[in-house]
Amino acid sequence: MSAYFWRQQAFWNDVEYEILINKPKKIVISSAYLSLTGVEYLRDLCKECNLKREDIIVYCSIDFNDTKPADILEVLCSFAKPFLVVNPFLHSKIYELHFEDNIIFYHGSANLTEGGISRNYECMSKDVLEHSPVCDFWEHLSVNSVEVTEEVIALYELHQKTLPLKIQKNAGKLQTDLEKIKEKQYKMKAYPDLSGFYFDVDDYITVSKEWYKVSNSTATKRRKVIQDKLLALHKDIEPRVKKWDLHPHYNKDNISSGIIPSVFNHGRVGAIWVRYGKHKDELNPYGSVERKNRRGNKDPIEQFHKHACFQVSFVSNGIDLGMFHSTAHDGIDRYHVRERWHEIKGEISRNYNSLVGNQLLWHFYDAKNDKFKYQFEIDKGTLDEFLDFYTKYDEDGLESFCMRHFESDDERIKTKEGILKEAMKIYEVLMTLYKAMTFRIPTSMR
Known part of the structure; x- marks a missing residue:
């Protein structure tokens, strides 16, 4: 049965008793408005029961106070984890005290303000329950709120002088700025701390599904950052792979893959890479040969990307290092393997054990539909x-490649030197497989 409090300060007297005497394990609050007096009162209560900061959660509206919001947030952050609900306006007043075996649930009209604590006539109900009756509500608030950080407090400091004037332009700008911070925080939750890493969180977000089809100037600039990092890495890789007679694309403009969505990448940039494969003279051993491809267009066999190569591929959750063997259609070395399978099978058999223990996966990938179909x-x-x-699974329409994946926070790829070291190790391991499954023309015959 619910209890009700309406006399001045009766509600908070009950809250104080439950906190000080029974000592909850966690407190969750939703209050449309906050005041410095209310926040300091809550702080002093929580000190008495030694609650940790992460055990005190406070949600409020972005317009929670029109005089000194930055000062209030600074005090609140000192002992609790506050969140600002960006949109729509949060008007609820809920106080949950979590104990070992039950929850005390208060809700009604009282804000965490001086008025809500002592001056006003408020009406609040109290229920003792086994579980929170508004779990979905808390979940909804957590998704639609921005955590108060130093960045948020600094933003409120900038707006503190204009907020009392209720100028619509500035109020709108505050919400826009908070939306940007909220978006950034949401994305950051999906990625580990990459402080000091060669590739940072913004880089990984740029090739994620949220960005990979975007074709505006901002997206292109972000992809250019990744491309430049890969090209800097390329300068160290190129001289080292020459010992294996491996070469980058003969056109300097194509050393890295494209960074603009187009028909060639199925309208998305979900990865950016650099590749090392055959010398230009190997790609065109019979002179300029052209044929009709499946679309009826002229299609030179010397196109670099249609031949097997080694690759450093930057993807949304890390880096892939290994051998790219065949494009979905007209892969030159796919046809080479099919024509000489019995001979090549013997080469693979003799060297297979050297591949084991290196966390290599062979993939058959449907690039058109962005789907990994088969993996070994x-x-x-x-x-x-x-x-x-x-x-069984090698078929036209599927890209074919063998890669070792490194997660974004793997310490081995933290630095450019680390990525280079791991790339050389994987290439060394895969070299026998590459030689077995790739058609090469000896240097003397080029």
Whole structure:
């Protein structure tokens, strides 16, 4: 049965008793408005029961106070975790005290202000329950709010002088600025702390699904940052892979993949890479040969991307290092393997054990629909299982490649030097497979 409080300060007298005597494990509050007096009162109560900062959650509206909001947030942050509900306006007044075996649930009209605590006639109900009756509501607020940080407090300091004037222009700007911070915080939750890493969180977000189809100038600038980092890495990789007779694209403008959505990347930039493969003279051994591709267009066989190569690929959750073997259509080395399969199968068999223990995955990928269709973990499969897998799933329409994935926060790829070191190790491991499955023309014959 619910209890009700309406006399002045009766509600807060009850809250004070429950906090000081019974000592809750957690407190969650939703209050449209806050005042310095209300926040300081809550702080003093919480000190008495030694609650940790993360155990005191306070949600409020972005217009929670029109005089000194920055000062209030600074005090609140000192002992609690406050969140500002950006849109729509938060008007609820709920106070939950979480104990070991139950929850005390208060709701009604009282804000966490001096008026709500002592001056006003407020009406609040109290229920003792096994679980929170508004779990969905708290979840909704958490998704639609911005956590108060130093950045948010600084923003309120800038607006503090104009907020009392209720100037619509400035109020609108505050909400816009908070929306930007909210978006940034939401994205940051999906990624680990990458402070000091060569590739940072903004880089990974740029090739995520939220951005990969965006084609405006902002997206292009963000992708250019990634491209420049890869090209800086390329300067160190190129001289090291020459010992394996590997080369970057013969056109300097194409050393890295494209950074603008187009028909060539199915309208999305979900990865950016640099590749090392055949010398230009190997791509065109018979002179300028052209043929009709499946669309009826002239299609030179010497196109670099249609030949197998080694790759450093930057993707939304890390870096892939390994061998790209075939494009979805007209992959030159795919046809080479099919024509000489019995001979190549023997080469793979002789060297398969050297691949085991390096966390390599062979992928057949549907680039058109952005879907990994078939995967084989070399560490967990036998030679016969791999050979069966390859012959069963290798088909036109699917890209084919063997990669080692490094998560974005892997310390081994923290620095440019670290990425270079791991790339060389993986290339060394995969070199026998590359030689077996790739058609090469000896240097003397080029």
